[in-house]
Amino acid sequence: MTNAIDVVNVSKVYRRYARKKQFATLKSALLKGSLIRDLQPDETFPALRGVTFSVPKGCTYGIIGRNGSGKSTLLKCVAGITKPNEGTVKVNGRISALIELGAGFHPEISGRENVFINGIMLGLTKREIHRRFDEIVEFAELKDFIDAPVKTYSSGMYMRLGFAVAIHVDPEVLLIDEVLAVGDQSFTAKCLDKFAEFRRRNRTIMLVTHSLDLVEKFCDLALWLEKGKTLAEGEPKRVVASYLLDVGNAEEAEIAKTEVTKAAQVARDNAAGISNTAGQPSDVVNTPANMFQATEGRWGSREVEITEVTLHGPDGQVSHVFQSGDGMEVRVKTRVHVATNDFVFGVGLFNADGICCYGTNTNIEELQPDEISGEGMIGFQIANLDLVEGTYKIDVAAHKLDGYPYDYHRLLHTFRVKSRTKDVGIYRPRHRWNFTSNIRFKTP
Amino acid sequence: MFTNLAALRRYRGLIQTLVARDLKARYRGSVLGFFWSFINPLMLLVVYTFVFTVVMPTQHPVDIRPYALFFFCGILPWTWFSSSLSESANVLISGGNLIKKVLFPAEVLPIVSVLANMMHFFLGLPILVAFLIYYQRPLDPTELLWFPVIVLVQFIFTTGLALLLAALTVHFRDIKDILGNLLTLWFFSTPIIYSMQMAPEHYRWVLNINPMTHLAISYQEVLFHIGPHGHWKWLMALLGGSVLVFLAGYFVFDRLRDSFAEEV
The missing domain is CATH 2.70.50.60 (abc- transporter (atp binding component) like domain)
Structure with a gap:
């Protein structure tokens, strides 16, 4: 089986500039002759440190980790939006990144025109968009508003349209950065259905999320990133469990402090x-x-x-x-x-x-x-x-x-x-359920 | 660098769509719509006519009469040039969301602003034609063949500068502010509201090292002055120079490319 994504020893360092220098002007740089020196960073911040993993074709790959652990940077490196300072990223097949929905929308022009522009930006041809247009509008539930300027859309409509276009690009490799928090319950369900369809068609998905349930339910493999390093990789249940354990320990330390x-x-x-x-x-x-x-x-x-x-x-x-x-x-x-x-x-x-x-x-x-x-x-x-x-x-x-x-x-x-059980109240009495044989549940 | 340049061909469709979007969005919401493309140069003409007849009355030499026509030959391409540059200086920052969130080559954005302004230039040409007809000026068809060449030279030159400015502005935001003044200075150092002959002899060298001078003169020779296009040698030299400017601009842009997503 070939890999859809190969990430080998990827490191990414963000440069931080001191506040003063950030606002330094060309004039002052030229006057002081410090142009080159001012371009040197004062401080560097490693976002990724030697991350290596590969995603087999057709695999749904989840990336979890705390805020600031480098998840989004990793996704951007895979998408090619930023270049890693070290290491290589290889992606086989057409890639589409859902990093921010509706990123290219122009507020003054209609939803219809924006679908075309956004689609082309994401790599579709005009003809392909024509073919999928009705499907996109249908999916976004925006039939009545598609000819209104995008600036009149509510944020939910905006997101839905953005998501609809992105998902209909039909990429071989789909990168998703925490964008499932779009729209109401039924829309989320629709998105999940669409992902399931992707999986059936043997597409590769790389997912960055805080929703551990989603990772356990949907992903074939998971990776836990912490301070730019891989802490665990493999079977989602195991990765999620060790992540949760660590979150518990961190809370412990926090309370102890x-x-x-x-x-x-x-x-x-x-x-x-x-x-x-x-x-x-x-x-x-x-x-x-x-x-x-x-x-x-x-x-x-x-x-x-x-x-x-x-x-x-x-x-x-x-x-x-x-x-x-x-x-x-x-x-x-x-x-x-x-x-x-x-x-x-x-x-x-x-x-x-x-x-x-x-x-x-x-x-x-x-x-x-x-x-x-x-x-x-x-x-x-x-x-x-x-x-x-x-x-x-x-x-x-x-x-x-x-x-x-x-x-x-x-x-x-x-x-x-x-507790892994999300029950409510204060007290959890020891309990068990009993059912007669005509009431059956699926065995997990 | 050259592989990136070649890869740009794949984005023709995107450039086309973005130019169309730009034209559509620009005058969306205004009553007169794209008529502004005509009205703006007309209003500029009114301003300069007012200046030269009322404020400081000037006798235009015979060779630049009718003045309106002469003025349009220069101001239309100049507007294309200057708007392209001032838009390009801003385009990576205002389009920052795209650069950070969508995978596509950033040079598309300055190229789109140059092209969109070129479309405005073309939309403004009918007004020039109207004046040509009004003054019953003869046009030499063989001379008109030079017109696309001049446009091409200007396109290459403008795009080169646009790429350079776009890339540098990401790191030095103050270019935006300097640029406005520089363009005003540049405008008056280009024979647009006056002719080359009106410039003092010992300052002509300044005009001669200004690439826009030769573009303006070329437009004037082809569209305004009767007689053969005598400026083509300068134009050819400028073509070579423009290619160099373009390559230099693209080189700088390409070198700074990776910093855009982090800096904008």
């Missing part, structure tokens, strides 16, 4: 609390009027102090991102300045909307306090975190039986629950 700043805040508060050795309720004034109001903060007298709160995954490691259904343990370290027999520990879970998903404390669960002193640790174990995907926050508190706060951490600790 904010947690660190919060920990620093807590440490500062601790120091303040210690200096206040008289045991006076230093922060009692900060107690919010409404305890159910979801405002972040920390208050309390610190006679019993919460020095650290960490979340641990099933493996016991500190973590901030959990798979739905996994186990989680909240570990709370305490330090007691004045030994007491009047204490309650509580934990609450809130979702991003500030709705309390669950709350409990040792008093509600009828644990009688006896004595607390020195340093200690509390573990709050959740066997299965049966929550839907989302960001959640945790309340941790130590207080007297009458509610007098020792140390109250309200919404200071964040974690994320990930």
